[in-house]
Amino acid sequence: MMNNRQLADTFTLIANLCEIKGEVIYVILAYRKAAENLMTLPREASEYWKEGKLREIPGVGKAIAEKIDELLQTGKLGFLENLKSEVPESLAGWLQVPGLGPKKIALIWKTLNITALTELEAAAKDGKLRDLPGMGAKSETAILEGIASLARRSGRLPLGRAYPLAQEIISVLKGVKGVVAAESAGSLRRMRSTVGDLDILVAAKDSPAVMEAFVNLKGVSRVLGKGETKASIEFMNGVRAQLWVHAPEKFGTALQYATGSKDHNVALRQIALDKGLSLSEHSLTKTNGKGEILCATEEEVYKTLGLPWIPPELREDRGEVAAAKANKLPKLIQVKDIKSNLQTHSTWSDGALSMLDMARAAAKRGIKVIAFTDHSVGLAVANGMKMEDHKKQAAEIKKIQKQLGDEILVLHASEVEIKADGSLDYPDEFLATLDLVVASLHTSLRQPREKVTERLLKAVRNPHVDIIGHPTGREIPDREGADLDMEVILKAAAESGVAMEINAHPSRLDLDDVFARRAKELGVLLSINTDAHSEEDLDMLHYGVAVARRAWLEPKDVINTWPAKKLLDWLKKRG
Numbered sequence: 133m134m135n136n137r138q139l140a141d142t143f144t145l146i147a148n149l150c151e152i153k154g155e156v157i158y159v160i161l162a163y164r165k166a167a168e169n170l171m172t173l174p175r176e177a178s179e180y181w182k183e184g185k186l187r188e189i190p191g192v193g194k195a196i197a198e199k200i201d202e203l204l205q206t207g208k209l210g211f212l213e214n215l216k217s218e219v220p221e222s223l224a225g226w227l228q229v230p231g232l233g234p235k236k237i238a239l240i241w242k243t244l245n246i247t248a249l250t251e252l253e254a255a256a257k258d259g260k261l262r263d264l265p266g267m268g269a270k271s272e273t274a275i276l277e278g279i280a281s282l283a284r285r286s287g288r289l290p291l292g293r294a295y296p297l298a299q300e301i302i303s304v305l306k307g308v309k310g311v312v313a314a315e316s317a318g319s320l321r322r323m324r325s326t327v328g329d330l331d332i333l334v335a336a337k338d339s340p341a342v343m344e345a346f347v348n349l350k351g352v353s354r355v356l357g358k359g360e361t362k363a364s365i366e367f368m369n370g371v372r373a374q375l376w377v378h379a380p381e382k383f384g385t386a387l388q389y390a391t392g393s394k395d396h397n398v399a400l401r402q403i404a405l406d407k408g409l410s411l412s413e414h415s416l417t418k419t420n421g422k423g424e425i426l427c428a429t430e431e432e433v434y435k436t437l438g439l440p441w442i443p444p445e446l447r448e449d450r451g452e453v454a455a456a457k458a459n460k461l462p463k464l465i466q467v468k469d470i471k472s473n474l475q476t477h478s479t480w481s482d483g484a485l486s487m488l489d490m491a492r493a494a495a496k497r498g499i500k501v502i503a504f505t506d507h508s509v510g511l512a513v514a515n516g517m518k519m520e521d522h523k524k525q526a527a528e529i530k531k532i533q534k535q536l537g538d539e540i541l542v543l544h545a546s547e548v549e550i551k552a553d554g555s556l557d558y559p560d561e562f563l564a565t566l567d568l569v570v571a572s573l574h575t576s577l578r579q580p581r582e583k584v585t586e587r588l589l590k591a592v593r594n595p596h597v598d599i600i601g602h603p604t605g606r607e608i609p610d611r612e613g614a615d616l617d618m619e620v621i622l623k624a625a626a627e628s629g630v631a632m633e634i635n636a637h638p639s640r641l642d643l644d645d646v647f648a649r650r651a652k653e654l655g656v657l658l659s660i661n662t663d664a665h666s667e668e669d670l671d672m673l674h675y676g677v678a679v680a681r682r683a684w685l686e687p688k689d690v691i692n693t694w695p696a697k698k699l700l701d702w703l704k705k706r707g
């Protein structure tokens with residue numbers, strides 16, 4: 133019987149083929165929503181089906197429920213088979229090519245009668261696409277670049293999917309009798325933007341109960357291996373997880389070793405050798421063979437090596453060991469330091485909640501200042517606002533501010549589209565009336581490096597722009613960011629005083645940690661924002677803070693840590 137992953141993949145395929153066929157948008161969105169909801173169900177859809185409760189699944193109406201019923205009964209779907217007879221299934225894979233949309237796919241397929249990605253690449257290399265209606269040599273080049281980009285993708289798991297699943301696993305394992313501690317390890321604990329398999333470490337005297345709880349986790353499709361202290365499983369959505377159980381007195385060295393990175397561990401092992409010690413995942417042993425040192429915590433490991441504890445986010449062999457030796461590790465920013473959220477969206481554009489509800493939700497989370505940066509008019513797909521709409525929004529903000537009182541300060545702002553020529557969606561005289569302006573790239577991201585860099589530079593140098601939102605425009609794992617000369621951009625930001633955003637949404641995490649650290653080195657201000665479109669999105673803040681921590685940022689580097697008065701004074705000076 134089909135599991136949730138298989139059902140979701142089926143509806144995603146239907147959505148993709150319908151899009152290439154030219155089906156109406158609401159039908160496509162319905163299938164995509166069904167696929168998304170199936171992937172996040174707390175139990176298998178087949179259980180709802182057996183109980184006659186398929187329509188209790190969010191986003192599943194009568195038509196989709198009937199399709200799920202047919203799939204669960206037969207493993208096939210007549211509707212999909214008919215659809216595949218109209219639109220070749222292989223074309224759905226073309227949608228993963230950056231810059232290649234459904235209309236272009238349909239045009240190429242119907243005109244050139246090609247259905248394989250290899251045929252598309254060959255046609256582009258032979259110059260057969262440039263003469264098609266609405267295309268040209270630039271489109272042809274963009275398609276070749278997109279195919280190359282697709283080939284570079286690693287298949288790693290986005291942090292936004294890995295982190296919550298790991299937390300669920302850890303929560304269950306911590307509830308097992310005898311478990312002293314449970315932690316994620318590897319690139320997940322270092323909070324990289326993508327991770328491989330999930331690595332989980334547990335401290336416990338006895339492992340059998342922990343092993344049983346692990347292999348019987350909800351959503352496990354198969355057990356890949358199970359021993360006395362190690363197990364490996366695969367979930368129905370294809371994610372794999374590994375568990376190691378260690379004695380509590382050895383947990384510190386085990387966790388340090390499993391967290392990595394490899395290069396960080398190599399540096400620590402050399403320090404150990406210089407002290408006459410050998411560092412392994414089990415213990416620190418004296419190289420003269422006269423005993424071993426057991427460490428229950430990581431702090432003990434680092435202390436034995438003569439170092440302060442190094443936060444996991446820094447363990448990438450980027451100078452953290454030398455900084456620790458010199459007692460110059462940064463006092464990294466924490467979620468509790470964040471006082472403002474300066475990119476959020478409401479029902480005025482594409483948000484799910486009213487401004488009042490979003491403001492209250494933010495205040496509940498300790499936020500003191502919220503900026504509503506609803507999209508500008510040029511981004512029609514996000515219900516962008518006309519200038520006259522902003523007058524009405526400003527009046528509503530005054531009204532809700534009276535209701536909210538001192539609970540939270542509400543700013544009237546906008547996320548303004550940076551157009552293909554570098555101009556902004558609104559004229560300067562209008563931007564000057566807003567409390568805050570975020571300028572962002574959403575379209576034409578495949579422009580040549582010089583052109584897209586110059587385009588962003590215009591926004592950076594505009595005195596009315598306060599923050600550059602998600603600077604590269606990337607979407608993890610589906611879309612690479614614009615090919616920007618980031619060194620030029622950051623130096624210009626340092627000169628203009630504009631802040632560069634670290635977008636906390638796990639599909640963005642943009643700026644990344646490397647460029648955010650370079651921004652700090654150049655004296656550029658950073659801003660960490662959730663880009664929230666719903667109340668749940670407000671809880672993504674920790675992802676952005678993780679990027680900032682990987683970038684060695686301290687509270688003083690981030691404008692969101694400032695008191696309201698300091699923030700307002702800064703905005704006023706910027707004009």
